[in-house]
Each structure stands twice: as C-alpha cells, then as structure tokens.
Amino acid sequence: MPPRLAPLEPPYDPALAAELSAMMPPGHEPLRLFRTLAHNPRVLGKIRAGNLLDRGSLERRDRELVILRTCARAGCEYEWGVHAAFFAARVGIGDAELRATAQGRWDDPAFDARARALVRLADELHDGAAPSDACFAELAAHFEPAQWVELLALAGFYRLIAYVANGLRVELEPFAARFPDPAPPA
The missing domain is CATH 1.20.1290.10 (AhpD-like)
Known part of the structure; x- marks a missing residue:
C-alpha cells in the first residue's frame, strides 16, 4: 500500500535540517519515519524529546x-x-x-x-x-x-x-x- 503521507525531501528548512540531523548518527540520512513526522515539526520535536534510546537504566x-x-x-x-x-x-x-x-x-x-x-x-x-x-x-x-x-x-x-x-x-x-x-x- 502506498504511504498516506510522503516523507519530506531535501532541501529542508535550516531548523528542520538541524532537528533531523540530531536524530541520526553522523553520516546517516534521516529515516522515512522522521521525514514523515517532519510535516508537523512540533510532534517531531516531542517524539525526539520522548525517545528512550539514551543510556537509561536498561541494558x-x-x-x-x-x-x-x-x-x-x-x-x-x-x-x-x-x-x-x-x-x-x-x-x-x-x-x-x-x-x-x-x-x-x-x-x-x-x-x-x-x-x-x-x-x-x-x-x-x-x-x-x-x-x-x-x-x-x-x-x-x-x-x-x-x-x-x-x-x-x-x-x-x-x-x-x-x-x-x-x-x-x-x-x-x-x-x-x-x-x-x-x-x-x-
């Protein structure tokens, strides 16, 4: 099935480019999910802030x-x-x-x-x-x-x-x- 919402493509607004870059390891392009979420920068930012992939208490x-x-x-x-x-x-x-x-x-x-x-x-x-x-x-x-x-x-x-x-x-x-x-x- 085709996507309901196509991911944004570069060039990105500078603020969005910085946000997407911060979500990925150096040298990796932003994932389609992140570029799709970028249609709503507020939601993208909240999801980035809420992710639990940092060094938490879990192995x-x-x-x-x-x-x-x-x-x-x-x-x-x-x-x-x-x-x-x-x-x-x-x-x-x-x-x-x-x-x-x-x-x-x-x-x-x-x-x-x-x-x-x-x-x-x-x-x-x-x-x-x-x-x-x-x-x-x-x-x-x-x-x-x-x-x-x-x-x-x-x-x-x-x-x-x-x-x-x-x-x-x-x-x-x-x-x-x-x-x-x-x-x-x-």
Whole structure:
C-alpha cells in the first residue's frame, strides 16, 4: 500500500535540517519515519524529546527486546525492521531470538528467563494494557523498580511509534529487515 503521507525531501528548512540531523548518527540520512513526522515539526520535536534510546537504566539488549516485541505485536514492520537490522545483532540478539520476537510466544525456548519476562511484559501490555501479577513477579526477579517504570514507558513509546508508522503507512526502509514468514501474531 502506498504511504498516506510522503516523507519530506531535501532541501529542508535550516531548523528542520538541524532537528533531523540530531536524530541520526553522523553520516546517516534521516529515516522515512522522521521525514514523515517532519510535516508537523512540533510532534517531531516531542517524539525526539520522548525517545528512550539514551543510556537509561536498561541494558541495550533488554531495551531492544521490548521494542522488537512491542512493534511486532502491533504489526509495525517498519519499526521492527529498523531495529532488527540496525540494533539486534549489535546488542546480542541472535537469529532464533529475533525470529521469536516476531513469531514466537513469550515462553518460546529461544528466550532465556530474563528475555521471557520482557517479552511477556510486551505481550500483556499489548493484550490488555496492564501486566498481570505473575508477569510483574517475573520482572521483579530481574529488574529494579526504576527499570519497571522505564520498561512500561518504553513499551508505550513504541506503541505510539507503531500507531504513527502504521497509520501513515510509512514505507519500509531499504536496509530494514522484514517480518519473517508467517506474519507475527496479532
């Protein structure tokens, strides 16, 4: 399906060019998602300010597992694919585990106990907007209270990204991974 809103193309207004540049590693072009969000610079700025990809209290691998599973469950191939291609291997997520973020259950044997707790959290948030007591007990075995807050905010943030990317039908990045067949569970 074609995008509902085409990403902006250069040349950009100088203020927008600076904003887009700040969102990317040096030498990388702005993602289609960011260039699409740039139709509303206020929203782009708020999303940039709200992202949780900085050095928070979570290990990068834990953060990526939550992002990948949240995006997969939301059917957001765009964001799942960007994170699968750019971050997964860098943070130690192997092929079986990556596939399981898109296709498996939270108790998939590809996940260790810590990863299962994270994937279960993403699943329960997707299914009912709140984790069960059993899920929280698993989280408590691996994470501190400050991390619980960050995990919940992280899943919510990437649900927002999924709404935007899916709602505007942002075209997949050429470098991004694609969902493995069959498609992830709804």
